Amino acid sequence: MVYLRDADGSWRKVDTTEDGSYLVFTAMTDETTLAAVEKPGIPLPILIGGAVAAVLLVILSILGHKHRKKRLAEKAEQERKRAEETENGWFY
Numbered sequence: 001m002v003y004l005r006d007a008d009g010s011w012r013k014v015d016t017t018e019d020g021s022y023l024v025f026t027a028m029t030d031e032t033t034l035a036a037v038e039k040p041g042i043p044l045p046i047l048i049g050g051a052v053a054a055v056l057l058v059i060l061s062i063l064g065h066k067h068r069k070k071r072l073a074e075k076a077e078q079e080r081k082r083a084e085e086t087e088n089g090w091f092y
Contacts, residue, residue, distance in 0.1 A: 001013060001016075001036070001037045001038075001039060002014050002016050002023060002025050002034055002035070002036050002037075003034065003035045003036075003037065004025075004027060004032055004033070004034050005032070005033040005034070005035075011035065014026070014027075023036070
Protein backbone atom coordinates (compact mmCIF):
# COMPACT_ATOMS: atom_id res chain seq x y z
CA MET A 1 0.00 0.00 0.00
CA VAL A 2 1.23 3.48 -0.80
CA TYR A 3 0.26 6.61 1.13
CA LEU A 4 1.00 10.18 0.03
CA ARG A 5 1.18 13.19 2.34
CA ASP A 6 -1.15 16.00 1.35
CA ALA A 7 -0.32 19.70 1.70
CA ASP A 8 -2.19 19.84 5.03
CA GLY A 9 0.02 17.04 6.41
CA SER A 10 -2.59 14.28 6.31
CA TRP A 11 -1.88 10.90 4.69
CA ARG A 12 -3.98 9.62 1.80
CA LYS A 13 -3.94 6.09 0.40
CA VAL A 14 -3.41 6.07 -3.38
CA ASP A 15 -4.36 3.48 -5.95
CA THR A 16 -1.46 1.52 -7.35
CA THR A 17 -0.87 -0.89 -10.21
CA GLU A 18 1.92 -3.38 -10.65
CA ASP A 19 4.35 -3.10 -13.53
CA GLY A 20 6.59 -6.13 -13.12
CA SER A 21 8.17 -5.73 -9.70
CA TYR A 22 7.30 -2.00 -9.50
CA LEU A 23 4.31 -0.27 -7.94
CA VAL A 24 3.06 2.56 -10.15
CA PHE A 25 0.94 5.46 -8.84
CA THR A 26 0.12 9.03 -9.79
CA ALA A 27 1.28 11.98 -7.67
CA MET A 28 -0.40 15.37 -8.13
CA THR A 29 2.68 17.51 -7.32
CA ASP A 30 6.33 17.52 -8.25
CA GLU A 31 7.42 17.10 -4.62
CA THR A 32 5.76 14.30 -2.75
CA THR A 33 6.32 12.51 0.53
CA LEU A 34 5.27 8.92 0.39
CA ALA A 35 5.08 5.93 2.67
CA ALA A 36 5.08 2.39 1.33
CA VAL A 37 3.48 -0.03 3.80
CA GLU A 38 3.66 -3.80 3.47
CA LYS A 39 0.44 -5.67 4.14
CA PRO A 40 0.88 -8.12 7.00
CA GLY A 41 0.58 -11.71 5.85
CA ILE A 42 -0.20 -14.83 7.83
CA PRO A 43 2.71 -15.53 10.22
CA LEU A 44 4.58 -18.70 9.28
CA PRO A 45 4.12 -20.47 12.65
CA ILE A 46 0.34 -20.03 12.41
CA LEU A 47 0.35 -21.30 8.84
CA ILE A 48 2.40 -24.38 9.80
CA GLY A 49 0.25 -25.00 12.87
CA GLY A 50 -2.91 -24.91 10.78
CA ALA A 51 -1.47 -27.35 8.25
CA VAL A 52 -0.38 -29.76 11.01
CA ALA A 53 -3.82 -29.54 12.65
CA ALA A 54 -5.52 -30.30 9.32
CA VAL A 55 -3.31 -33.35 8.72
CA LEU A 56 -3.96 -34.64 12.26
CA LEU A 57 -7.69 -34.17 11.79
CA VAL A 58 -7.62 -36.25 8.60
CA ILE A 59 -5.55 -39.00 10.27
CA LEU A 60 -7.84 -39.14 13.33
CA SER A 61 -10.88 -39.24 11.08
CA ILE A 62 -9.49 -42.19 9.10
CA LEU A 63 -8.51 -44.07 12.26
CA GLY A 64 -11.92 -43.41 13.83
CA HIS A 65 -13.68 -44.71 10.73
CA LYS A 66 -11.59 -47.92 10.71
CA HIS A 67 -12.18 -48.46 14.45
CA ARG A 68 -15.94 -47.99 14.04
CA LYS A 69 -16.04 -50.35 11.06
CA LYS A 70 -14.14 -53.01 13.04
CA ARG A 71 -16.43 -52.60 16.06
CA LEU A 72 -19.55 -52.98 13.89
CA ALA A 73 -18.12 -56.11 12.27
CA GLU A 74 -17.40 -57.64 15.70
CA LYS A 75 -20.91 -56.81 16.89
CA ALA A 76 -22.43 -58.39 13.77
CA GLU A 77 -20.31 -61.53 14.33
CA GLN A 78 -21.49 -61.77 17.95
CA GLU A 79 -25.13 -61.44 16.87
CA ARG A 80 -24.61 -64.07 14.18
CA LYS A 81 -23.13 -66.48 16.73
CA ARG A 82 -25.93 -65.78 19.19
CA ALA A 83 -28.55 -66.45 16.49
CA GLU A 84 -26.75 -69.65 15.45
CA GLU A 85 -26.62 -70.90 19.05
CA THR A 86 -30.31 -70.15 19.51
CA GLU A 87 -31.15 -72.17 16.40
CA ASN A 88 -29.10 -75.13 17.71
CA GLY A 89 -30.80 -75.05 21.10
CA TRP A 90 -27.93 -73.47 22.99
CA PHE A 91 -28.89 -70.70 25.34
CA TYR A 92 -26.60 -68.55 27.45
